[in-house]
Amino acid sequence: MIAPRQKIVAFTGNTRRPSRSLNLAALIARRIQAHLDADYRHLDVLDAGPGLGAALTRKQLTPEALAVVEAVEEADILVAVSPVYKGSYTGLFKHLFDFVDMDALIGRPVVIGATGGGPRHSLVVEHQMRPLFGFFSALTIPTAIYAEDASFQDDEVADPAILARVEAAAVQCAELARAVGPRRQRGEGANTPAEQTGRVIPLKS
Numbered sequence: 001m002i003a004p005r006q007k008i009v010a011f012t013g014n015t016r017r018p019s020r021s022l023n024l025a026a027l028i029a030r031r032i033q034a035h036l037d038a039d040y041r042h043l044d045v046l047d048a049g050p051g052l053g054a055a056l057t058r059k060q061l062t063p064e065a066l067a068v069v070e071a072v073e074e075a076d077i078l079v080a081v082s083p084v085y086k087g088s089y090t091g092l093f094k095h096l097f098d099f100v101d102m103d104a105l106i107g108r109p110v111v112i113g114a115t116g117g118g119p120r121h122s123l124v125v126e127h128q129m130r131p132l133f134g135f136f137s138a139l140t141i142p143t144a145i146y147a148e149d150a151s152f153q154d155d156e157v158a159d160p161a162i163l164a165r166v167e168a169a170a171v172q173c174a175e176l177a178r179a180v181g182p183r184r185q186r187g188e189g190a191n192t193p194a195e196q197t198g199r200v201i202p203l204k205s
């Protein structure tokens with residue numbers, strides 16, 4: 001049986017467009033696509049709309065905000081990038097993940113990245129983003145990407161060292177995604193309670 005095309009979902013924590021974070025995530029996704037047959041969809045905090053910040057519970061999410069949460073939960077491969085605000089990911093980036101089902105990203109490849117004004121907060125990717133996806137038991141790709149203002153030209157990544165990291169992360173992600181395979185759908189051999197919900201996929205045996 002031919003495996004279905006994998007779905008790359010990029011979610012970015014930018015609160016404005018144009019956005020360097022959005023462009024970095026799009027670049028990462030395109031480079032993954034260069035190594036893996038996959039569809040790609042991009043969503044950001046603005047797609048979720050004001051209903052994201054206003055919600056304190058999942059039931060209070062507006063349809064726009066819920067659609068973004070569900071897209072993240074259904075990703076085969078997640079690209080998660082945020083601008084650095086006050087030394088961390090943006091509040092609304094984290095707020096979105098506060099609504100994501102805690103089982104939804106188990107065993108899913110996730111590429112993490114961040115953009116900031118300067119070099120001082122480059123370890124945000126290691127000290128804040130990686131532990132977040134550790135909570136979700138995701139398979140976070142070893143190479144994380146941080147790009148500062150000076151790494152961009154016209155809001156696109158131009159620094160060869162950052163481009164090389166993007167390529168390394170994309171290759172690692174594509175190899176891992178091929179090994180893991182796409183998310184199994186309900187009824188397709190799900191064998192743990194979490195898989196039976198249709199959301200959680202273990203590594204191929």
Ligand SMILES: Cc1cc2nc3c(=O)[nH]c(=O)nc-3n(C[C@H](O)[C@H](O)[C@H](O)COP(=O)(O)O)c2cc1C
Binds near residue numbers: 021084117148
């Ligand atoms: C409210 C706010 C807080 C910021 N805090 C930081 C910070 O703590 N460290 C940093 O390096 N850059 C900081 N920046 C700069 C942004 O992280 C940087 O310009 C980023 O690339 C913007 O991404 P975007 O184009 O996706 O919005 C801040 C910007 C804003 C608007």
